[in-house]
Amino acid sequence: xxxxLTPHDQPSPxxxxxxxxxxxxxxxxxxxxxxxxxxxxxxxxxxxQPGQPSGYPxxxxxxxxxGHAERPEPSEPGPELRAELVQASLVAIAVAVAGVLLGLLWxxxxxxxxxxxxxxxxxxxxxxxxxxxxxxxxxxxLGLAFGVVSAVVVFLLFRHGGIALVIGLAIGGxxxxxxxxxxxxxxxxxxDVVAHAKSVGKGVTFDGPLKLGAKGALLAWSVAAMVVHLVxxxxxxxxxxEPALPSPATPGAR
Numbered sequence: 001x002x003x004x005l006t007p008h009d010q011p012s013p014x015x016x017x018x019x020x021x022x023x024x025x026x027x028x029x030x031x032x033x034x035x036x037x038x039x040x041x042x043x044x045x046x047x048x049q050p051g052q053p054s055g056y057p058x059x060x061x062x063x064x065x066x067g068h069a070e071r072p073e074p075s076e077p078g079p080e081l082r083a084e085l086v087q088a089s090l091v092a093i094a095v096a097v098a099g100v101l102l103g104l105l106w107x108x109x110x111x112x113x114x115x116x117x118x119x120x121x122x123x124x125x126x127x128x129x130x131x132x133x134x135x136x137x138x139x140x141x142l143g144l145a146f147g148v149v150s151a152v153v154v155f156l157l158f159r160h161g162g163i164a165l166v167i168g169l170a171i172g173g174x175x176x177x178x179x180x181x182x183x184x185x186x187x188x189x190x191x192d193v194v195a196h197a198k199s200v201g202k203g204v205t206f207d208g209p210l211k212l213g214a215k216g217a218l219l220a221w222s223v224a225a226m227v228v229h230l231v232x233x234x235x236x237x238x239x240x241x242e243p244a245l246p247s248p249a250t251p252g253a254r
Contacts, residue, residue, distance in 0.1 A: 087158055088168030095150050095172025095225075102146055102176060102221075103183030106210075109142070110135040110184070113208035118198035125205055139184075140217040143177055147224025154225075155232045166226050173222030175232060181212050 111134040114125040151169060158165055188210030190196050200206045212218075 011102055083159035084162055084164040088164040091154055091158075091165055091168035092175070095169060095221075096175035096179060097148065098146065099176025099179035100183060101180075103180035103187070105142055106135075106139050106180055107184045107187055110138045110210060114205050115193065115197070115208045116205050117200075117202060119202040122193050122197050132211065132213060136212060136214040136217055138212070139212055140220045143173075143180075143217060143220030144224045146176070147221040148172055148228050150221075151225040151228035151232065153172070155229055155236075159236075164231055169225040169229060170222040173225050174218060177218040177221050181218065184210050185212075 113132055113135075115122050116125045141155075151175070154165055154169060184192070189207045191209040193208065196206055
């Protein structure tokens with residue numbers, strides 16, 4: 001029995017189909033450049049080489065790469081804003097201190113509330129009197145007057161002031177009203193009506209404590225100061241320069 005014949009035109013597996021050379025040996029006329037050439041597939045800079053960058057800068061662990069975008073530092077207030085804040089603080093403090101004068105005037109001008117005791121209870125001597133309401137009215141009127149005066153003074157001192165001065169006036173007016181209210185109550189007749197009635201005796205008229213029933217009167221100073229200051233600023237405040245109008249073109253000129 002004979003073995004099948006191998007065709008003569010079948011190439012050997014160890015021969016190069018292109019030039020008859022064995023695999024693994026580069027051919028002399030091959031188009032692949034030698035190793036070390038930038039175009040060789042094994043070169044580090046070749047674009048197709050896996051794991052290697054292709055012409056882009058490295059961004060992992062570099063000295064100039066921080067890993068996140070730099071955040072801008074917060075800007076500090078300018079000198080004009082700081083000056084306005086300082087002026088507003090001074091205005092608020094000065095107005096609050098003026099509340100002592102308001103409290104003294106309220107204690108002096110507010111109508112007294114006469115009370116009388118029969119030995120077992122304390123009554124209003126004049127049951128139809130409106131002295132308690134009169135104390136609230138006096139406080140409100142004084143607050144409005146102080147608000148107008150403080151607004152005029154602040155406007156004359158700081159003509160170029162902005163909204164910060166108005167806020168300083170508002171805060172200072174509230175603080176001044178609270179100081180005036182507590183000072184008037186503290187310096188006025190005692191709030192312990194029973195002890196006061198026992199000390200003066202039965203059937204003797206005495207003054208009741210000074211009270212502020214309408215707490216909304218504490219805002220009178222601030223409201224008046226803000227309104228008057230805004231009106232003065234609108235009427236007599238500095239004006240922005242108007243833009244210059246273009247001169248009319250001369251007829252026939254080009």
